[in-house]
Structures are given as C-alpha cells and as structure tokens.
Amino acid sequence: xxxxxxxxxxxxxxxxxxxxxxxxxxxxxxxxxxxxxxxxxxxxxxxxxxxxxxxxxxxxxxxxxxxxxxxxxxxxxxxxxxxxxxxxxxxxxxxxxxxxxxxxxxxxxxxxxxxxxxxxxxxxxxxxxxxxxxxxxxxxxxxxxxxxxxxxxxxxxxxxxxxxxxxx
Amino acid sequence: xxxxxxxxxxxxxxxxxxxxxxxxxxxxxxxxxxxxxxxxxxxxxxxxxxxxxxxxxxxxxxxxxxxxxxxxxxxxxxxxxxxxxxxxxxxxxxxxxxxxxxxxxxxxxxxxxxxxxxxxxxxxxxxxxxxxxxxxxxxxxxxxxxxxxxxxxxxxxxxxxxxxxxxxxxxxxxxxxxxxxxxxxxxxxxxxxxxxxxxxxxxxxxxxxxxxxxxxxxxxxxxxxxxxxxxxxxxxxxxxxxxxxxxxxxxxxxxxxxxxxxxxxxxxxxxxxxxxxxxxxxxxxxxxxxxxxxxxxxxxxxxxxxxxxxxxxxxxxxxxxxxxxxxxxxxxxxxxxxxxxxxxxxxxxxxxxxxxxxxxxxxxxxxxxxxxxxxxxxxxxxxxxxxxxxxxxxxxxxxxxxxxxxxxxxxxxxxxxxxxxxxxxxxxxxxxxxxxxxxxxxxxxxxxxxxxxxxxxxxxxxxxxxxxxxxxxxxxxxxxxxxxxxxxxxxxxxxxxxxxxxxxxxxxxxxxxxxxxxxxxxxxxxxxxxxxxxxxxxxxxxxxxxxxxxxxxxxxxxxxxxxxxxxx
Numbered sequence: 001x002x003x004x005x006x007x008x009x010x011x012x013x014x015x016x017x018x019x020x021x022x023x024x025x026x027x028x029x030x031x032x033x034x035x036x037x038x039x040x041x042x043x044x045x046x047x048x049x050x051x052x053x054x055x056x057x058x059x060x061x062x063x064x065x066x067x068x069x070x071x072x073x074x075x076x077x078x079x080x081x082x083x084x085x086x087x088x089x090x091x092x093x094x095x096x097x098x099x100x101x102x103x104x105x106x107x108x109x110x111x112x113x114x115x116x117x118x119x120x121x122x123x124x125x126x127x128x129x130x131x132x133x134x135x136x137x138x139x140x141x142x143x144x145x146x147x148x149x150x151x152x153x154x155x156x157x158x159x160x161x162x163x164x165x166x167x168x
Numbered sequence: 169x170x171x172x173x174x175x176x177x178x179x180x181x182x183x184x185x186x187x188x189x190x191x192x193x194x195x196x197x198x199x200x201x202x203x204x205x206x207x208x209x210x211x212x213x214x215x216x217x218x219x220x221x222x223x224x225x226x227x228x229x230x231x232x233x234x235x236x237x238x239x240x241x242x243x244x245x246x247x248x249x250x251x252x253x254x255x256x257x258x259x260x261x262x263x264x265x266x267x268x269x270x271x272x273x274x275x276x277x278x279x280x281x282x283x284x285x286x287x288x289x290x291x292x293x294x295x296x297x298x299x300x301x302x303x304x305x306x307x308x309x310x311x312x313x314x315x316x317x318x319x320x321x322x323x324x325x326x327x328x329x330x331x332x333x334x335x336x337x338x339x340x341x342x343x344x345x346x347x348x349x350x351x352x353x354x355x356x357x358x359x360x361x362x363x364x365x366x367x368x369x370x371x372x373x374x375x376x377x378x379x380x381x382x383x384x385x386x387x388x389x390x391x392x393x394x395x396x397x398x399x400x401x402x403x404x405x406x407x408x409x410x411x412x413x414x415x416x417x418x419x420x421x422x423x424x425x426x427x428x429x430x431x432x433x434x435x436x437x438x439x440x441x442x443x444x445x446x447x448x449x450x451x452x453x454x455x456x457x458x459x460x461x462x463x464x465x466x467x468x469x470x471x472x473x474x475x476x477x478x479x480x481x482x483x484x485x486x487x488x489x490x491x492x493x494x495x496x497x498x499x500x501x502x503x504x505x506x507x508x509x510x511x512x513x514x515x516x517x518x519x520x521x522x523x524x525x526x527x528x529x530x531x532x533x534x535x536x537x538x539x540x541x542x543x544x545x546x547x548x549x550x551x552x553x554x555x556x557x558x559x560x561x562x563x564x565x566x567x568x569x570x571x572x573x574x575x576x577x578x579x580x581x582x583x584x585x586x587x588x589x590x591x592x593x594x595x596x597x598x599x600x601x602x603x604x605x606x607x608x609x610x611x612x613x614x615x616x617x618x619x620x621x622x623x624x625x626x627x628x629x630x631x632x633x634x635x636x637x638x639x640x641x642x643x644x645x646x647x648x649x650x651x652x653x654x655x656x657x658x659x660x661x662x663x664x665x666x667x668x669x670x671x672x673x674x675x676x677x678x679x680x681x682x683x684x685x686x687x688x689x690x691x692x693x694x695x696x697x698x699x700x701x702x703x704x705x706x707x708x709x710x711x712x713x714x715x716x717x718x719x720x721x722x723x724x725x726x727x728x729x730x731x732x733x734x735x736x
Contacts, residue, residue, distance in 0.1 A: 012212055012227050042227055044381035046274045050367045051380070102278070105326050106363060125211055
C-alpha cells in the first residue's frame with residue numbers, strides 16, 4: 001500500500017508555499033518507512049501524473065481558502081478532496097483535480113485521499129511564511145505523522161529531533 | 169451593433185488570462201489580452217547567489233520548471249563566459265527535449281483537442297468504422313476495433329458517472345464542432361493512449377534530473393549527475409539504455425499517432441487554416457548546443473519578418489549572439505507598471521506596479537510587452553518550426569513537408585507552408601516539432617554515449633565570480649517559445665534579474681507604438697457563432713498554448729473550473 005505525501009504550493013509567494021514548507025519540515029524531523037514517498041510537488045501539473053499513479057494513498061498538504069481566519073488548519077478526506085479542489089479554494093485546484101480526474105479515467109486514482117490545508121495570511125512575493133502560518137507548520141507535520149501512523153506506516157524521528165518528534 | 173465578450177480565465181491549467189473581444193456581424197473586430205495577476209517574482213532573486221538562482225527560477229512556473237532552471241544557469245554561465253562540459257550539454261539537451269515532447273503531447277491531447285473534439289459525440293460512434301478509418305490513417309498497433317470499443321466503454325462510464333472533470337468545460341454539441349462521431353472516438357481514444365506516452369517520455373526527465381517534478385541535477389557550470397557505470401546510484405549504462413527505449417517508444421507515438429491525428433483533424437477543420445494568422449514576425453532561438461560554448465547548435469533559430477521565409481529570415485547564431493541581445497525591449501505603456509521611460513532593455517528593466525483599473529486605450533494588463541527591434545513577434549513551436557524550415561534544417565523541412573502532404577491528401581488539393589500561419593498551423597507545427605525533437609533526442613543520446621565511450625566523464629566546471637559588475641543572458645527554445653533570462657551580477661550577488669517568458673511575447677497588451685500582441689492580432693476576424701459560447705475565441709487562444717503562471721504569477725483568485733463568459 002504505497003503512500004504519497006505531497007506538498008503543493010509556490011514557495012515564492014510566502015504562505016502559498018506552506019504545503020512545500022511542511023514537506024521540508026517533515027523530512028528534516030522524520031524518516032518515513034519504505035512504501036512512503038514524500039514529494040515536494042510545487043505548483044506542478046501533469047508532471048505529477050506518474051508519481052501519483054504509483055500510490056494507493058495520497059496525503060496532500062496545501063494552502064487553502066475556506067473563508068476561515070488565516071492559519072486555520074483543515075482536514076478533508078475521500079471524495080471531498082477532488083470536490084474541494086474543484087470548488088474554489090486552492091489556486092492549484094485545476095492542476096490537482098485534473099490529475100485526479102485523469103487518473104480516475106484510467107482507473108489509477110488513489111484509493112484513499114486525505115488533504116491537510118492551511119489558510120494563508122499573505123500571498124505576497126517573499127520566501128518566508130507569515131509568523132501565524134509558520135507557527136502551524138509543526139502542527140501540520142504532526143498531523144501528517146499521525147495520519148501515517150494510523151495507516152500503519154509510522155515514521156521514525158531523526159537524530160536531533162526531540163522526544164517522539166514533538167517540537168520544543 | 170458591436171457586442172463585447174469577456175473570456176476569463178482562459179487557461180485550463182494555471183494562471184489567469186482574460187481575453188476581451190468586440191464582436192460585430194459574427195466576427196471579432198477588436199481584442200484585448202490581459203494578464204490578471206501581478207508579476208514580480210524576479211524581485212526575489214535580487215541579492216541572491218547567482219549559483220542558486222535556478223533553484224528559485226524553476227519555481228516561477230509549475231508547468232515549465234525545467235525550462236526556467238536551464239535558462240537560468242545559461243544566463244549566469246553567459247555572464248561568466250563559463251564553458252559547459254560536453255556531457256552536461258548532452259544531458260541538458262536530453263532533458264529539455266524529453267520535457268518538450270511530453271509538453272506538446274499534453275497540450276494537444278489533454279488541453280486543446282477538446283476545443284475541436286466532441287467527447288460526448290464519441291459515445292455514438294461505431295468502433296468498427298472508427299478502426300477502419302484509423303487504419304487508413306496509420307499503421308499504429310493500437311488502432312484495433314477492440315481498442316476503440318474499450319475506450320468508448322471507459323468514456324461512457326466516466327461521462328455517465330457525472331464526473332466530467334477534465335471534460336467539464338467542453339462545449340459539447342456546439343455548432344462549430346463538426347467532426348463525425350467516429351473521428352471524435354478516434355481522437356478520444358488517442359487521448360487516453362497519450363496519457364500513457366507523455367508519462368513515459370517524462371520518465372527521461374525524472375531519470376536524468378534525479379527527481380521530478382523539480383529537477384535537482386542543474387548547476388552553474390554543468391550538471392550534478394555523477395556518471396559511473398559501476399555504481400547504481402549514478403547514471404549507469406542500464407539507465408541510459410532505458411532512456412533510449414523510452415525515446416523510441418514515444419517517437420513511435422509521435423510519428424504514428426500525433427502527426428496523423430493533427431493532419432486529419434486539421435484537414436477536417438480546413439477553415440481554421442484561414443483563421444488566427446495575426447502577427448507573422450516570428451522569433452525563435454537556436455538550441456541544443458553541440459560544443460562547450462554554445463557556438464554550434466543542433467537546432468537553428470532566428471527572426472522572420474513579415475512571414476517571409478527567405479528574404480525575411482535572419483539567423484541567431486548561438487549563445488551570446490549580440491543580434492538577439494540588442495534586439496529585445498519591453499514596454500509597460502499598456503501594462504500596470506510605472507513607465508514613462510519608453511521601452512526598456514531587460515538589463516535595465518523595472519517592475520514597479522501601478523494599477524489603474526481596466527482602460528481600453530490605456531493600461532489593462534499585468535504583462536509587459538516585449539518587442540524585437542521594435543516589432544511585435546510571435547513565439548512558440550510555429551515560430552521555431554518556421555525558423556528551422558527557413559534555415560534549411562533537414563529534419564524540419566522533411567517533417568513539415570510530410571505533414572503538409574498528409575493534409576493535401578485529405579483535402580484533395582495541394583497546400584503549402586502558408587497555411588501554417590493560422591490556428592490549425594500552430595497545432596500542426598507543434599506536432600512537427602515533436603517529431604523533429606524525437607529525432608534530435610536519439611542523436612543527443614548517441615552523442616552522449618560516444619563521448620562517454622571516449623572516456624570523458626566530466627560533467628561540471630566550477631564557476632568563479634569576479635569582483636565588480638558582469639551581465640549575461642541565457643535563452644532556451646522552450647515548449648511555448650523563446651525564453652530568456654537576463655542577469656546583472658555585482659560582486660558575486662544578483663543585482664537585477666528579468667525573465668522574458670514566451671507567453672509575454674504572445675499575450676502581452678499593446679506595445680509602445682500601440683501595436684497589438686500576437687494573441688490580440690490573431691483574434692481579429694475570428695468567427696463567433698454564439699457570443700454566449702465563444703468556443704472559436706478559445707480555439708485560437710489555446711492554439712498558442714497559453715501558460716500564464718510565469719507571465720504573471722499565480723495567486724488566490726477564486727479560480728473556476730469553467731470559463732466565466734460575460735457578454736456585455
């Protein structure tokens with residue numbers, strides 16, 4: 001049951017890149033077991049077809065707009081994920097929903113879909129996250145780790161990471 | 169009385185392009201193309217180490233990461249006058265060629281074919297009749313009755329599930345959709361097959377680039393691919409032979425499916441060879457360097473003035489050609505930036521926003537307007553193919569003539585290169601380019617193997633930055649046309665960085681002399697049967713393969729999965 005953890009977003013636009021920043025933090029703190037791939041997808045589209053197709057479970061981390069206050073974290077699963085991307089919430093919606101639809105047409109869509117989203121505070125041209133969103137990155141990492149544990153694919157903390165991977 | 173239609177947004181994947189048209193008597197009489205988001209990503213590069221610029225530059229766009237990475241290192245190498253080892257040139261050439269073939273297949277089958285192909289109509293086709301038709305066009309091995317019956321079943325299930333997804337924005341049953349159900353099924357089936365083949369060629373990028381979607385092997389001075397035939401973690405013989413197999417498989421698809429499909433569908437929509445001409449000045453750069461300095465290039469490029477492929481052609485020789493360097497300027501007269509200094513050369517380029525609302529005769533876009541020696545120029549596969557044709561590049565001449573001859577056969581009358589200056593012509597040129605690139609990929613693979621066979625395993629020359637100011641530019645003939653990066657470096661840090669991207673050339677607003685851009689000019693006289701469903705406008709815009717993510721940057725617009733069409 002290969003699992004893909006995919007971070008989406010444009011790191012040149014501050015909070016827009018939170019999904020990628022979570023992937024970076026995850027890789028810094030944790031080592032995932034065999035069968036789990038962790039990929040920084042940036043803002044890519046069709047390029048990712050092959051990567052997604054080879055996994056049964058897809059965990060997406062992305063910036064989302066839900067109308068909730070900035071730095072709010074959401075979790076969605078199953079059919080709600082493509083529907084969510086179809087709606088109007090993420091700037092990458094066309095890329096990812098098209099990819100998922102294309103894979104469905106080919107009978108290769110992931111069986112399990114989970115989305116962790118974070119509402120951005122600023123989307124201006126700069127590399128760092130806003131303090132509010134940056135403060136949610138450890139939480140998002142923990143939630144991805146918990147998700148992997150629940151799937152029976154518990155990651156191991158890297159040397160130097162504290163306790164069971166909690167941030168201090 | 170003229171009616172105004174607004175198509176917003178017009179790209180299926182990323183970015184945000186708005187097109188406004190005035191329609192009178194069933195034809196477009198005036199058009200405006202506008203990038204609806206601010207561009208300023210280059211500002212991030214100011215003050216950065218030039219060796220890292222490509223890492224950030226490849227994030228400018230989600231579709232074209234590779235091309236920005238390659239162009240960025242070329243710009244810095246040009247500033248340093250740094251030579252690049254042969255192996256690194258060949259590896260970069262293989263990456264860029266594979267990426268381009270992948271991109272062209274995706275563009276035709278997955279992004280624009282549904283402007284011409286009615287997926288719903290395909291469900292009514294007779295698979296046996298479709299197979300007969302397909303076999304008359306090509307000896308492709310997957311043109312059997314069962315291939316079409318199976319694809320039709322899959323499409324029916326998909327459409328029946330109500331999840332049209334990728335097809336959700338199609339104009340099914342539009343009067344301008346004129347293919348028979350059988351041709352629609354043929355194209356839809358090849359659409360499904362294309363998904364597999366574009367994936368295979370993209371594996372070449374993944375193997376050589378160490379990782380997709382963002383390649384990791386680029387470096388100012390070469391590539392970071394260690395080559396050691398005895399170590400599995402490097403580029404091994406086994407991987408190199410697998411790359412060759414992937415190139416050949418996709419070459420088969422291009423020759424036996426992509427080219428025949430484009431020519432058949434192009435002939436069936438012959439009226440669209442008379443629409444969408446627009447600007448017939450063409451700009452393309454030479455690419456695929458065959459030496460360490462980029463003096464000798466495998467694929468020629470240049471500038472064509474007034475559509476004249478003989479007297480109007482001026483070649484661009486190689487990296488650093490001052491004819492190209494001196495010709496480029498960008499105007500912000502009609503763009504939402506502070507101006508008043510006239511059109512500026514990219515080294516002097518400024519990006520200071522000044523938003524004014526939409527003004528028909530004033531500012532109306534976030535895209536700047538580039539010109540070449542003060543003239544508008546169309547870029548993209550059509551420009552590239554016409555320049556290579558004008559330069560007498562044998563494979564391009566051969567494939568162009570083959571495509572024109574296929575179309576002539578379908579039409580029952582001879583057609584020449586002049587029909588390429590059109591909406592259909594841009595699709596045909598993209599297919600021709602894919603075939604030319606396939607052949608060039610095979611050649612680059614052989615060159616790499618021969619060079620390795622000589623015992624040369626060098627892939628990197630170390631860059632050293634001098635004190636003081638240096639400047640340079642890099643260009644690359646990317647899938648959407650010429651891409652150039654311009655860098656000014658001071659004491660080893662970037663002082664100014666500008667990317668002049670293909671969609672800027674094509675989709676900019678009017679220029680310093682109020683001349684329309686290629687998009688705006690190509691839309692004039694486009695037929696529009698139903699202003700509520702301006703499929704014809706979308707056909708012409710899509711033929712350019714718009715990608716606005718880098719022409720303007722992407723943001724949190726409440727994006728829609730369908731076009732918002734306003735009739736005012």
